Amino acid sequence: xxxxxxxxxxxxxxxxxxxxxxxxxxxxxxxxxxxxxxxxxxxxxxxxxxxxxxxxxxxxxxxxxxxxxxxxxxxxxxxxxxxxxxxxxxxxxxxxxxxxxxxxxxxxxxxxxxxxxxxxxxxxxxxxxxxxxxxxxxxxxxxxxxxxxxxxxxxxxxxxxxxxxxxxxxxxxxxxxxxxxxxxxxxxxxxxxxxxxxxxxxxxxxxxxxxxxxxxxxxxxxxxxxxxxxxxxxxxxxxxxxxxxxxxxxxxxxxxxxxxxxxxxxxxxxxxxxxxxxxxxxxxxxxxxxxxxxxxxxxxxxxxxxxxxxxxxxxxxxxxxxxxxxxxxxxxxxxxxxxxxxxxxxxxxxxxxxxxxxxxxxxxxxxxxxxxxxxxxxxxxxxxxxxxxxxxxxxxxxxxxxxxxxxxxxxxxxxxxxxxxxxxxxxxxxxxxxxxxxxxxxxxxxxxxxxxxxxxxxxxxxxxxxxxxxxxxxxxxxxxxxxxxxxxxxxxxxxxxxxxxxxxxxxxxxxxxxxxxxxxxxxxxxxxxxxxxxxxxxxxxxxxxxxxxxxxxxxxxxxxxxxxxxxxxxxxxxxxxxxxxxxxx
Amino acid sequence: xxxxxxxxxxxxxxxxxxxxxxxxxxxxxxxxxxxxxxxxxxxxxxxxxxxxxxxxxxxxxxxxxxxxxxxxxxxxxxxxxxxxxxxxxxxxxxxxxxxxxxxxxxxxxxxxxxxxxxxxxxxxxxxxxxxxxxxxxxxxxxxxxxxxxxxxxxxxxxxxxxxxxxxxxxx
Numbered sequence: 107x108x109x110x111x112x113x114x115x116x117x118x119x120x121x122x123x124x125x126x127x128x129x130x131x132x133x134x135x136x137x138x139x140x141x142x143x144x145x146x147x148x149x150x151x152x153x154x155x156x157x158x159x160x161x162x163x164x165x166x167x168x169x170x171x172x173x174x175x176x177x178x179x180x181x182x183x184x185x186x187x188x189x190x191x192x193x194x195x196x197x198x199x200x201x202x203x204x205x206x207x208x209x210x211x212x213x214x215x216x217x218x219x220x221x222x223x224x225x226x227x228x229x230x231x232x233x234x235x236x237x238x239x240x241x242x243x244x245x246x247x248x249x250x251x252x253x254x255x256x257x258x259x260x261x262x263x264x265x266x267x268x269x270x271x272x273x274x275x276x277x278x279x280x281x282x283x284x285x286x287x288x289x290x291x292x293x294x295x296x297x298x299x300x301x302x303x304x305x306x307x308x309x310x311x312x313x314x315x316x317x318x319x320x321x322x323x324x325x326x327x328x329x330x331x332x333x334x335x336x337x338x339x340x341x342x343x344x345x346x347x348x349x350x351x352x353x354x355x356x357x358x359x360x361x362x363x364x365x366x367x368x369x370x371x372x373x374x375x376x377x378x379x380x381x382x383x384x385x386x387x388x389x390x391x392x393x394x395x396x397x398x399x400x401x402x403x404x405x406x407x408x409x410x411x412x413x414x415x416x417x418x419x420x421x422x423x424x425x426x427x428x429x430x431x432x433x434x435x436x437x438x439x440x441x442x443x444x445x446x447x448x449x450x451x452x453x454x455x456x457x458x459x460x461x462x463x464x465x466x467x468x469x470x471x472x473x474x475x476x477x478x479x480x481x482x483x484x485x486x487x488x489x490x491x492x493x494x495x496x497x498x499x500x501x502x503x504x505x506x507x508x509x510x511x512x513x514x515x516x517x518x519x520x521x522x523x524x525x526x527x528x529x530x531x532x533x534x535x536x537x538x539x540x541x542x543x544x545x546x547x548x549x550x551x552x553x554x555x556x557x558x559x560x561x562x563x564x565x566x567x568x569x570x571x572x573x574x575x576x577x578x579x580x581x582x583x584x585x586x587x588x589x590x591x592x593x594x595x596x597x598x599x600x601x602x603x604x605x606x607x608x609x610x611x612x613x614x615x616x617x618x619x620x621x622x623x624x625x626x627x628x629x630x631x632x633x634x635x636x637x638x639x640x641x642x643x644x645x646x647x648x649x650x651x652x653x654x655x656x657x658x659x660x661x662x663x664x665x666x667x668x669x670x671x672x673x674x675x676x677x678x679x680x681x682x683x684x685x686x687x688x689x690x691x
Numbered sequence: 692x693x694x695x696x697x698x699x700x701x702x703x704x705x706x707x708x709x710x711x712x713x714x715x716x717x718x719x720x721x722x723x724x725x726x727x728x729x730x731x732x733x734x735x736x737x738x739x740x741x742x743x744x745x746x747x748x749x750x751x752x753x754x755x756x757x758x759x760x761x762x763x764x765x766x767x768x769x770x771x772x773x774x775x776x777x778x779x780x781x782x783x784x785x786x787x788x789x790x791x792x793x794x795x796x797x798x799x800x801x802x803x804x805x806x807x808x809x810x811x812x813x814x815x816x817x818x819x820x821x822x823x824x825x826x827x828x829x830x831x832x833x834x835x836x837x838x839x840x841x842x843x844x845x846x847x848x849x850x851x852x853x854x855x856x857x858x859x860x861x862x
Binding site for chain 2: 244245248249252253273307309310430431432434435436
């Protein structure tokens with residue numbers, strides 16, 4: 107059997123032509139997806155969704171990527187969306203197929219990722235009766251989607267699908283779901299196709315900030331002495347990186363980003379303080395906590411950023427720029443709320459901005475930077491995880507890779523030791539912290555950006571949660587580079603047990619398989635690294651593999667800890683730079 | 692003083708489900724939600740009294756306005772409103788107590804709407820405090836059952852169109 111060809115770059119044409127056609131609902135749904143410009147769907151077929159797959163057969167221009175578990179399908183859709191900005195699409199059947207999406211939908215909700223899930227449902231005449239493979243998908247996913255639609259008759263199908271795409275991408279992006287009962291999919295009806303924009307749901311919109319408010323914000327910036335830009339994932343969704351840079355440079359304001367905001371401001375810029383928060387840099391955390399003005403852009407004062415909220419940045423005023431009015435005052439009271447798309451708001455604000463006097467502030471920040479750089483010590487025998495990650499960065503930076511990170515210590519080290527310079531190049535599960543996210547997300551990102559180098563930095567624990575995505579990557583010959591930072595532990599949990607549970611290691615040791623041989627068993631290349639001098643050759647060897655995925659199993663120091671660290675619920679004054687040693691402002 | 696939000700939603704069980712689901716999920720401390728029919732059979736008006744000391748009413752409305760089933764939200768804030776609550780109270784009533792119950796009902800401008808062999812049903816309408824008070828007074832006869840509609844409310848003297856209609860004009 108011939109393997110499927112390498113993925114191609116040509117997208118199907120988006121068509122807005124109005125036409126009236128008679129067909130079964132399943133075909134109408136496929137036609138609607140085609141008109142939405144969908145080029146790839148991640149999914150698994152099943153009984154209730156069979157009519158949809160029958161229709162898919164007639165749409166060869168839409169590629170279907172068969173996954174081995176529906177959780178992979180939705181994480182792939184997320185990876186695709188995060189890399190491209192376009193909504194990712196996944197298909198599942200009813201019942202278990204749909205319930206397997208729950209983690210990914212929640213993840214997409216937390217990280218504001220636009221995905222559209224299309225789920226099969228049991229026939230309408232069975233619904234509510236506990237039929238085989240029936241689940242209350244609308245009820246289950248109500249709080250983890252922006253909206254979901256149960257299509258009860260053919261006439262609702264087009265509106266549901268097109269509205270799902272509109273809603274997923276408008277305002278604050280997020281997941282939507284359309285539940286399609288099998289009998290409806292098989293019912294023939296007359297459908298009127300038109301410009302998908304015609305199906306945009308009516309929404310109320312807050313008025314754009316007026317000039318008086320923008321001037322007030324600009325005055326607040328001009329009068330500040332210790333301002334800081336605090337940039338989150340919303341800036342990336344909005345495409346606001348150029349405006350953030352313009353604001354920082356015009357007003358000479360330091361910039362820190364959240365995990366989700368990595369890449370929104372170039373970290374090789376002298377104004378960058380890199381990431382803040384629990385494992386952020388000492389200087390970013392000191393800077394925000396001693397600031398007198400926080401300009402928050404598309405960020406939500408998450409507990410991983412603030413630590414103890416009541417003690418966070420006690421002297422700072424807040425200008426909060428966010429597209430979602432429900433984020434304003436949610437965690438931290440804003441002095442000025444600029445509600446709207448970050449890019450548009452910053453563009454409107456920039457002409458009014460005058461630089462404050464930040465000389466003394468910068469001297470203070472440079473002092474913190476000099477005293478507390480990120481660091482680790484690499485010896486001769488065992489590989490330090492930070493060293494491995496830094497080498498991956500050094501040897502791949504010229505390729506401008508898209509990097510997916512999983513969840514745990516390796517995620518924090520990668521956030522720290524990569525120099526993130528471009529939006530949409532760091533794809534990780536921020537809000538939900540979903541272990542298993544990154545490998546399928548890498549597959550999705552590679553489908554979205556076939557010409558880019560896609561790197562997956564994974565943990566040994568998280569790799570095993572969605573390992574089966576590697577099989578799909580092999581099937582499609584995706585040249586993804588998977589680096590497993592293998593410390594044979596659920597490392598972050600072990601670190602917490604070491605630091606806060608008196609080294610009582612419970613249920614954290616991982617009896618791992620040989621990952622290199624596991625990779626080879628499914629048709630990927632496998633490389634194992636055990637010594638520091640093997641790291642560089644292994645990365646170069648991995649980069650030379652271009653016809654299939656490669657897994658590099660890097661055996662690292664099992665008990666290396668991730669620092670700096672502000673323990674959960676504590677303050678910047680509790681920030682550890684190594685066990686028992688606190689950073690001093 | 693509660694801060695009133697009047698939320699116009701699609702008239703369906705699903706939309707009620709979505710609203711209640713959201714309030715629960717966000718742990719917003721609201722109770723006493725009244726579900727009211729309106730002049731438009733397609734919509735329901737949810738009247739939500741919010742205690743501003745417990746939650747910022749803005750936060751409640753900012754979350755609710757994300758729901759597609761929500762057609763409009765009116766923040767009544769401190770505006771003057773008429774509030775009417777209604778209760779049916781079934782009291783244990785041997786014949787010798789009828790006169791006394793009737794007098795009490797008269798005092799509250801309540802009505803006796805059912806006379807059974809051992810019980811009377813009293814219908815009382817008015818402010819929430821008045822309805823509370825009437826039920827309290829009836830307790831000594833032995834209250835068998837109380838059913839309340841919850842407060843219905845309207846802004847006094849405003850001649851603008853209902854929020855749902857204004858939303859349609861804007862669209």
